Amino acid sequence: MTDLRPFIAGLPKAELHVHHVGSASPRIVAELAARHPDSKVPTDPEALREYFTFTDFAHFIEVYLSVVDLIRTPEDVRLLTFEVARDMARQNIRYAELTITPYSSTRRGIDEKAFMAAIEDARKAAEAELGVILRWCFDIPGEAGLDAAEETARLAVDLRPEGLVSFGLGGPEIGVPRPQFKPYFDRARAAGLRSVPHAGETTGPETIWDALNELGAERIGHGTSAVQDPALLKHLAEHRIALEVCPTSNIATRAVTDLDEHPVKEMVRAGVLVTINSDDPPMFGTDLNNEYEVAARLLELDERGLAALAKNAVEASFLDADGKARIAAEIDAYTDAWLSR
Numbered sequence: 001m002t003d004l005r006p007f008i009a010g011l012p013k014a015e016l017h018v019h020h021v022g023s024a025s026p027r028i029v030a031e032l033a034a035r036h037p038d039s040k041v042p043t044d045p046e047a048l049r050e051y052f053t054f055t056d057f058a059h060f061i062e063v064y065l066s067v068v069d070l071i072r073t074p075e076d077v078r079l080l081t082f083e084v085a086r087d088m089a090r091q092n093i094r095y096a097e098l099t100i101t102p103y104s105s106t107r108r109g110i111d112e113k114a115f116m117a118a119i120e121d122a123r124k125a126a127e128a129e130l131g132v133i134l135r136w137c138f139d140i141p142g143e144a145g146l147d148a149a150e151e152t153a154r155l156a157v158d159l160r161p162e163g164l165v166s167f168g169l170g171g172p173e174i175g176v177p178r179p180q181f182k183p184y185f186d187r188a189r190a191a192g193l194r195s196v197p198h199a200g201e202t203t204g205p206e207t208i209w210d211a212l213n214e215l216g217a218e219r220i221g222h223g224t225s226a227v228q229d230p231a232l233l234k235h236l237a238e239h240r241i242a243l244e245v246c247p248t249s250n251i252a253t254r255a256v257t258d259l260d261e262h263p264v265k266e267m268v269r270a271g272v273l274v275t276i277n278s279d280d281p282p283m284f285g286t287d288l289n290n291e292y293e294v295a296a297r298l299l300e301l302d303e304r305g306l307a308a309l310a311k312n313a314v315e316a317s318f319l320d321a322d323g324k325a326r327i328a329a330e331i332d333a334y335t336d337a338w339l340s341r
């Protein structure tokens with residue numbers, strides 16, 4: 001079998017489902033921990049690698065929160081954001097919609113205007129210095145309730161940074177029904193933001209219907225359980241509503257028990273626009289290149305198939321038409337050159 005890894009590594013890619021704090025690699029966490037020596041997080045990269053080896057989901061949450069605790073100043077926010085883009089550039093990610101939870105930072109006392117300035121400064125530097133185009137999705141941490149939803153909508157609509165394109169909803173699904181967030185999504189959508197809630201990761205297809213009907217979802221974060229409902233699959237395919245599939249994450253969180261049983265194949269077979277993403281890559285021991293490798297195996301793809309998958313993400317992105325055409329052309333040129341070596 002051909003080793004597709006070298007092809008994937010050089011393939012220009014777009015990523016649509018990846019979290020800001022969840023992208024902090026051991027290298028970045030070490031830098032942040034060094035800035036805040038009172039934290040319990042180790043600064044030595046070797047010790048950190050061990051720290052990042054998760055025993056179970058509760059341990060993952062614990063580590064995630066300890067990283068959140070390292071982001072205390074606007075300069076921390078800028079550093080995290082720019083360094084995440086550097087990790088993306090190394091994987092030839094040309095465009096990413098990074099999901100940011102501004103509520104976690106503003107509630108901890110970071111000045112909201114300084115927060116926006118920090119991410120925007122990092123975004124402009126990433127594009128100029130690394131060639132990575134970043135856009136933001138501000139998401140509601142569902143577990144924090146309606147106050148957090150109100151605050152996130154206010155920050156998104158009133159302080160709207162230039163790079164903000166969409167509005168999301170994360171956190172647990174069980175016990176956090178989607179419809180209660182409708183007024184906040186209505187406000188964000190009225191302001192021109194696109195709707196991209198997480199849905200159907202840990203609950204059934206009815207949550208995905210709620211995301212579509214109540215929150216006006218234009219893409220679905222995960223949508224793993226869509227395969228349980230043929231009518232839903234048909235609806236998603238007909239309306240070109242993309243699913244943001246994150247295979248390794250689904251295993252790490254036990255949303256799917258075994259990679260070989262991942263429903264991505266059924267999604268593709270039903271004609272749904274499938275995109276491949278990494279979610280919280282270092283925390284799940286993965287990166288986007290690895291997710292493409294997993295997808296190639298599950299979907300039995302060759303180079304052309306992988307290029308088509310990369311173009312799905314470009315199509316489903318909220319980049320402008322010129323930007324989409326440019327990245328799609330880059331993918332084609334790279335693939336043609338690779339196959340005519």
Ligand SMILES: [Zn+2]
Nearest residue numbers: 170198221279
């Ligand atoms: Zn996610």
